[in-house]
Amino acid sequence: MNTFEKIITAIEPFGFPHAPDVYREKAPRWFTYNYADDYGADFSDDNPGAVIVSVQVHLFLPIDDDFIGLKNKVRRALFGQGFTFPEITVMTEDDEKLRHIIFECDIIEEGA
Numbered sequence: 001m002n003t004f005e006k007i008i009t010a011i012e013p014f015g016f017p018h019a020p021d022v023y024r025e026k027a028p029r030w031f032t033y034n035y036a037d038d039y040g041a042d043f044s045d046d047n048p049g050a051v052i053v054s055v056q057v058h059l060f061l062p063i064d065d066d067f068i069g070l071k072n073k074v075r076r077a078l079f080g081q082g083f084t085f086p087e088i089t090v091m092t093e094d095d096e097k098l099r100h101i102i103f104e105c106d107i108i109e110e111g112a
Helices: 003-015 068-078
Strands: 017-018 030-041 050-062 086-093 097-106
Touching: 003 017, 003 030, 003 050, 003 068, 017 050, 017 097, 050 068
Parallel strands: 017 030
Antiparallel strands: 030 050, 050 097, 086 097
């Protein structure tokens, strides 16, 4: 399973639409996700033994939604798919009508 498939497996149970990079439809809540970094690690004989991928998963929801429980559930869902325990940034967007929660985490990419 590739990195984006693992993200989708983690976020689909929440029932919100999702897309890589940009979600262009209209919905009250949605996810986007993207690669933030991609690099080799565990070098031996000048070859990487692993590829580490840093990702960002973005959750957008109405500013008035109670987000604490949802934030914690998304964090646990990503961790359950093998990502490092996500670091979280909470922001507001669109004149403070939307809450934007960013989950940043890493994973060893399979098959790289």
